[in-house]
Amino acid sequence: MSVPEAIVVRPIAEADLDQVTSLWQAAGVSRPWNDPAADIAFARRGPHSTILLAEQAGRVVASAMVGEDGHRGWVYYVAVDPALQGGGLGRAIMCAAEQWLAGRGVWKVQLLIREDNARARGFYERLGYRDTRTSCLQKVIGQQARAGSARTRQGP
Numbered sequence: 001m002s003v004p005e006a007i008v009v010r011p012i013a014e015a016d017l018d019q020v021t022s023l024w025q026a027a028g029v030s031r032p033w034n035d036p037a038a039d040i041a042f043a044r045r046g047p048h049s050t051i052l053l054a055e056q057a058g059r060v061v062a063s064a065m066v067g068e069d070g071h072r073g074w075v076y077y078v079a080v081d082p083a084l085q086g087g088g089l090g091r092a093i094m095c096a097a098e099q100w101l102a103g104r105g106v107w108k109v110q111l112l113i114r115e116d117n118a119r120a121r122g123f124y125e126r127l128g129y130r131d132t133r134t135s136c137l138q139k140v141i142g143q144q145a146r147a148g149s150a151r152t153r154q155g156p
């Protein structure tokens with residue numbers, strides 16, 4: 001196992017918005033119907049969710065949005081700077097997300113993988129994640145602050 005050198009894992013702060021948005025775009029986890037600024041604000045609005053960042057030499061190099069819904073933990077926006085992928089940062093940020101959840105009494109964590117993302121599947125399986133053999137169904141039930149955006153389209 002490779003261990004990334006000198007990283008600091010911390011919750012996102014207001015000043016990180018641009019760097020995190022760039023990281024998500026570079027890593028390919030952004031989607032046109034998801035506004036990064038709105039998603040970041042929503043994850044930061046209360047104690048049940050946050051975005052954890054790994055910082056190396058003052059630069060944001062990995063992220064994981066983590067939260068609990070009263071039953072399970074969930075992880076989204078797991079992203080590593082493409083130039084640094086394969087160096088242990090993904091494992092490190094997932095470990096931090098799991099610890100965040102465990103510290104709140106959550107004992108199971110789930111995540112969604114796009115069907116065409118075989119690489120991410122291999123990564124998560126290496127970390128011990130297993131297919132639950134269930135389907136994820138979704139329905140848009142509100143517009144919130146996103147009215148006027150492409151938010152009505154469905155997607156994780």
Ligand SMILES: CC(C)(COP(=O)(O)OP(=O)(O)OC[C@H]1O[C@@H](n2cnc3c(N)ncnc32)[C@H](O)[C@@H]1OP(=O)(O)O)[C@@H](O)C(=O)NCCC(=O)NCCS
Nearest residue numbers: 001078079080085086087088089090091119120122123126
């Ligand atoms: C997926 C991603 C987060 C993984 O991060 P990473 O830093 O490249 O992964 P790591 O180097 O920490 O790998 C951790 C372990 O998984 C293994 N691994 C990584 N990818 C793997 C794969 N496709 N198949 C099997 N094992 C894999 C590594 O060998 C390593 O094993 P070890 O720690 O036991 O030696 C990163 O590649 C990424 O940002 N991808 C683009 C965005 C994305 O797809 N995110 C997931 C959305 S669901």
